[in-house]
Amino acid sequence: MDLPFIVSTLTRRGLLAPGRPIRVASQLSALRKWGWSLAGELRQAAARDPGRVAVIDEQGTELTYAELLDRSMRLARALRAALGVQAGDRVGVLCRNHPGLIETVVAATLLGADAVLVNTGLSPAQLATVAQEQRLRVLVHDDEFTERTLGLPADLHRLDEQARCELIDTALPGELQPPERDGRIIVLTSGTTGAPKGARRPIPNGFGPLVSIIDRIPLHVRDRVLIAAPIFHTWGYAALQVCFALRATIVLHRRFDPAATLDDLVRHRCQALFAVPVMLQRLMELPAPEHRPPLKVVAVSGSALPGGLPAAFMDTYGDVLYNLYGSTEASWASIATPADLRRAPTTAGRPPHGTRLEIVDDDGQPMPGGRVGRILVGNEMLFEGYTSGPDRDRHDGLLDTGDLGRVNADGLLFVDGRADDMIVSGGENVFPAEVEQLLAQLPQVREAAVIGVPDPDYGQRLAAFLALYPGETLDAEAVREYVRHYLARFSVPRDVVFVKYLPRNATGKVLTRELRRYYG
Incomplete structure (x- = not known):
């Protein structure tokens, strides 16, 4: 990435503003010594703005950057002294969004250990599998998950919230030296269709990744940011990284509650919100706020935006919505x-600066504009591979996302869905996502999902699952007629199933494996 662009973007976002010379020198020294890991980012923030509030929890408890760093260092020393954690070990983190999660992840990276961010929605059996496959030495967990940990191996150290706090409170203060190796962050894939895999996140090697994001999404130094997206997910963790880099004040809730979120956006005067699309849908179900929060940015990722949501949300909260398309791997x-989004509500937008994107056919050859093909992407933060060994397909430095999409004449990307979600019905290629987007626009429909299921005559057919708003009614034939009016006959779902709600994981993605159980 070219230096003038980096300098220009950092200047626009306030990162190159003058400061006290001794603090600026200390900030630069921290980055030189500790690099761009999460520990390094926290250290530079604490060096430049030690008294700045770093995090506010749902109870209103505040920690400054200096306090957050001190607690993280105390926990790191205690993990090493009491449990023998060292560089190269793996520390599981089974926590919701609260300061303890941040302290634990930073503590692991301070020691050069890998922090494994564990999905809070895993069953006891899945948790046991993850603990074994990721070779966890320690599992730090919230109290609510204690029962899930009972079946884990006896030699796995388990720390609940009280034990974690006791380690911090009893540890002696003192400095730590950079570890012999950088600790990695391991994020589990969503596992919507199968067992989650561990994906190793790279450590940024400079300002490039940050600049790619904040050039397009106008976040600024010292913004106040509510991170509603789960931090164990790539999007929530990316939000944490960006906030540390910007020395932002982070507001956290353990669980997403739309009313509480809206209240805290106003109470804490938040300029930004990081969320997943289903959270915006829940916010839109509330009455329009009497006092609109001072939002400049509402950034979402993790799943597709329903077609009618962007305009409706921006009509209420202003033109502040940004949609990032990506994945754990890419x-x-x-x-x-x-x-x-005003122009094309279903678009995924354009690649940011420093990102390559290509649409190719099954042989890896570029597709003409407007034609659907496989989406390949390249940037500075492609994952380093799965902890289990296998990698995703790569072509000429670009990663195959596993998604299908197209780029229109204006250069806007549209994602048609997962390559393995596309079905062939009676010889026709059908994309469930297109039908799903259309059904989500019905006023009676609260949420919709469309999947392919086996069919004895056509090979496969579409099945639509709809959850309606309370008090609304809709019949299956009316749904089919609606789709028939807008799409080709082979896109009309043969099956229309009405459900109370769609099964989702903690990041808001629909669990299609649960829907397939309707068909044995």
Whole structure:
């Protein structure tokens, strides 16, 4: 990434503003010594703005950057002294969004250990599998998950919230030296269709990744940011990284509650919200706020935006919506701005600076504009591979996202769905996501999912699962007629199933494996 662009973006976002010379020197020294890991980012923030509030929890408890760093260092020393954690070990973190999660992840990276961010929605059996496959030495967990940990191996050290706090409170203060190796962050894939895999996140090697994001999404130094997206997910963790880099004040809730979120956006005067699309849907079900929060940015990722949501949300909260399309493996591929979403509500936007994106056929050859093909992406933060060994397909430095999409004449990317979700019905290629987007626009429909299921005559057919708003009614034939009016006959779902709600994981993605159980 070219230096003038980096300098220009950092200047626009306030990162190059003058400061007290001794603090600026200390900030630069921290980055030189500790690099761009999460520990390094926290250290530079604490060096430059030690008294700045770093995090506020749902109870209103505040920690400054200096306090957050001190607690993280105390925990790191205690993990090493009491449990023998050292560089190269793996520490599991089974926590919701609260300061303890941040302290634990930073503590692991301070020691050069890998922090494994564990999905809070895992069953006891899945948790046991993850603990074994990731070779966890320690599992730090919230109290609510204690029962899930009972079946784990006896030699796995388990720390609940009280034990974690006791380690911090009894540890002696003191400095730590950079570890012999950098600790990695391991994020589990969503596992919507199978067992989650561990994906190793790279450590940034400079300002490039940050600049790619904040050039397109106008976040600024010392913004106040509510991170509603789960931090154990790539999007929530990326938000944490960006906030540390910007020395932002982070507001956290353990669980997403739309009313409480809206209240805290106003109470804490938040300029930004990081969320997943289903959270915006829940916010829109509340009455319009009497006092609109001072939001400049609402950044979402993790799943597709329903077609009618962007305009409705921006009509209520202003043109502040940004949609990042990416994945655990690819980090980001494109970003849609409010102007993009006003123009084309279902677009994934354009690749940010420093990102390559290509649409290719099954042989890896570029597809003409407007034609659907496999989405390949390249950037500085492509994952380093799965902890289990296998990698994703790569072509000429680009990662195959596993998604299908197209780029229109204006350069906007549209994602048609997962390559393995596309079905062939009676010889026709059908994309469930297209039908799903259409059904989500019905006023009676609260949420919709469309999947392919086996069919004895056509090979496969579409099945639509719809959850309606309370008090609304809709019949299956009316749904089919609606789709028939807008799409080709082979896109009309033969099956229409009405459910109370769609099964989702903690990041808001629909668990299609649960829907397939309707068909044995």
